Amino acid sequence: MLERGYSATTVDDICKLAGVAKGGYFHHFASKEMMAREVLEHFIEGLFAVMSLARDPQLETDPLKRLRRMFHHLAFAYESMESGPGCLIGMLAMELGAKDKQFADTCNKAFGTMRTAIESELEAAIELHSAPQQDTTAMAQGAVATFQGAAILARAKNDRGVIRETLNNYANLLENLILRSED
Numbered sequence: 760m761l762e763r764g765y766s767a768t769t770v771d772d773i774c775k776l777a778g779v780a781k782g783g784y785f786h787h788f789a790s791k792e793m794m795a796r797e798v799l800e801h802f803i804e805g806l807f808a809v810m811s812l813a814r815d816p817q818l819e820t821d822p823l824k825r826l827r828r829m830f831h832h833l834a835f836a837y838e839s840m841e842s843g844p845g846c847l848i849g850m851l852a853m854e855l856g857a858k859d860k861q862f863a864d865t866c867n868k869a870f871g872t873m874r875t876a877i878e879s880e881l882e883a884a885i886e887l888h889s890a891p892q893q894d895t896t897a898m899a900q901g902a903v904a905t906f907q908g909a910a911i912l913a914r915a916k917n918d919r920g921v922i923r924e925t926l927n928n929y930a931n932l933l934e935n936l937i938l939r940s941e942d
Contacts, residue, residue, distance in 0.1 A: 761840065761847050765795060765854045795851065796865070802847045803869045809836050810876055822883035823937065827930045829880070830902075834923035837910065846910040873906075874899045881933065890937045898933060905929045 760768045770791055774784050788794040813829035837846065852866035878899035885893060909925035912918075 760795060760798065761845050761850060765851060792859070795855070796861070799847060799851055799862070799865060803865075806833070806836065806848075806869070807872060809833060810873070814876065814880065822880040822887060823930075823934050826877065826880040826884070826933065827927075829876070830906075830926035830930050831923070833906065834926050837913070837922050838919040845914045846907060849907045849910055870903050874903050877902045881937070884937050888937055893936065898936070902929055902933070 762768075763772075768791075770781065770784060773791075773794065774781055777784070784794075788797065809832045810829050813832040814825050816825070819825045819828060848866050848869050851862055852870075856863035856866055874896070878895045881893075881895040881898055884890070885895070905925060906922070906929075909922045912925070913921040
């Protein structure tokens with residue numbers, strides 16, 4: 760689905776790739792939509808595990824460095840995908856979100872969780888660095904949008920490095936916004 764999109768991926772394609780008969784497929788999934796929901800949930804769980812590991816305060820005390828680690832780990836996770844760069848959440852949100860409220864809600868919840876994690880690190884960074892208050896919600900939403908845009912660019916260019924470069928640039932921007940008050 761990440762390689763071709765949901766609509767262009769057939770049950771036959773999935774069965775062939777998985778090496779299972781259609782009967783085995785339908786034993787586990789009532790429909791292609793059901794399988795896509797399971798795949799999306801698994802993808803989201805993996806993504807949040809990566810984010811959680813990167814945010815461990817025992818590994819890094821500075822929230823700006825934790826945020827940079829989170830971006831680095833996200834970029835690495837996406838660069839490592841066999842099917843090529845892209846974000847399954849964004850892809851399914853665009854392809855199915857308008858037709859299926861449950862898909863839209865799941866994708867929106869995932870984006871919200873990402874935003875909240877980033878916002879939490881930004882708020883902690885502002886406090887740690889005694890920076891003036893800023894709109895951390897907008898900054899975090901910008902990070903999620905930047906990440907999704909980078910995933911689209913990476914796919915269009917077939918260049919996995921675009922995600923890392925873009926997230927690194929956004930991390931620099933956030934650091935400059937917060938640390939400039941220390942000068």
